[in-house]
Amino acid sequence: MLIQLKKVTIVAESLLKEGILEILKAQGSTGYTITACEGEGSKGIHASDFEGRNIQIDTIVSSEVGQLVLTAVSERYMKNYALIAYMNDVEVVREDKFK
Amino acid sequence: MLIQLKKVTIVAESLLKEGILEILKAQGSTGYTITACEGEGSKGIHASDFEGRNIQIDTIVSSEVGQLVLTAVSERYMKNYALIAYMNDVEVVREDKFK
Amino acid sequence: MLIQLKKVTIVAESLLKEGILEILKAQGSTGYTITACEGEGSKGIHASDFEGRNIQIDTIVSSEVGQLVLTAVSERYMKNYALIAYMNDVEVVREDKFK
Numbered sequence: 001m002l003i004q005l006k007k008v009t010i011v012a013e014s015l016l017k018e019g020i021l022e023i024l025k026a027q028g029s030t031g032y033t034i035t036a037c038e039g040e041g042s043k044g045i046h047a048s049d050f051e052g053r054n055i056q057i058d059t060i061v062s063s064e065v066g067q068l069v070l071t072a073v074s075e076r077y078m079k080n081y082a083l084i085a086y087m088n089d090v091e092v093v094r095e096d097k098f099k
Numbered sequence: 100m101l102i103q104l105k106k107v108t109i110v111a112e113s114l115l116k117e118g119i120l121e122i123l124k125a126q127g128s129t130g131y132t133i134t135a136c137e138g139e140g141s142k143g144i145h146a147s148d149f150e151g152r153n154i155q156i157d158t159i160v161s162s163e164v165g166q167l168v169l170t171a172v173s174e175r176y177m178k179n180y181a182l183i184a185y186m187n188d189v190e191v192v193r194e195d196k197f198k
Numbered sequence: 199m200l201i202q203l204k205k206v207t208i209v210a211e212s213l214l215k216e217g218i219l220e221i222l223k224a225q226g227s228t229g230y231t232i233t234a235c236e237g238e239g240s241k242g243i244h245a246s247d248f249e250g251r252n253i254q255i256d257t258i259v260s261s262e263v264g265q266l267v268l269t270a271v272s273e274r275y276m277k278n279y280a281l282i283a284y285m286n287d288v289e290v291v292r293e294d295k296f297k
Contacts, residue, residue: 197276
């Protein structure tokens with residue numbers, strides 16, 4: 001019933017939302033969850049002080065798509081924005097078994 | 100100090116909250132966290148467009164209870180609702196060591 | 199491009215926020231994310247009923263720092279507060295590669 005996939009998580013300023021979702025779609029992700037959050041990075045600057053709240057975007061994908069998403073997001077944003085991006089193993093219920 | 104457990108995560112429409120919490124309790128979960136979120140699934144429909152915001156429910160359980168929760172939630176809801184359900188390994192502080 | 203680190207997660211009453219962030223900084227964490235949530239623990243008491251909403255604090259650190267954070271947080275708070283603390287493996291994009 002369970003399959004091994006990756007959960008990719010990206011925490012960024014909320015103004016990057018549409019750009020990150022574009023990348024997700026382009027790389028093959030078919031769904032995502034967005035959660036509002038606040039944070040402080042290694043520069044000691046609260047993003048919430050100047051840009052509004054941060055967002056955490058999660059998407060469940062194959063390991064291959066996860067690598068592509070992380071690479072694309074990092075290449076596009078990491079030089080100029082505070083952004084955290086990572087993935088971890090998850091065991092996911094196969095939807096098709098129940099439909 | 101740390102024990103290996105599972106974190107089960109269920110992302111669903113908020114109207115399913117009480118039903119999912121019933122399942123958690125029935126299967127042996129003794130605590131949970133709920134976070135508001137929004138999302139889009141593979142059907143391209145924003146749940147937030149018609150049902151209010153989504154919720155993410157997390158619970159820390161044994162691997163066995165995790166399997167039971169995922170099976171019960173999926174069997175009850177996955178046919179008719181957009182729902183994501185998965186679990187992953189976590190190393191958890193044993194509360195009893197500090198009480 | 200990816201390095202293996204730990205994500206430490208602490209779910210607690212929001213009044214513990216500053217104290218937990220102090221511990222994170224003291225133990226070597228350089229960034230964190232805070233998400234508002236609600237929850238119920240094994241005592242069946244909603245923290246939100248008497249103390250305001252809960253918070254989930256996440257920080258990405260080395261395995262060694264993760265152990266130190268979990269130990270310090272547990273020793274300081276677990277006897278007297280409802281608190282969940284755990285960590286899991288994550289594969290994180292190396293920021294320095296893009297800066």
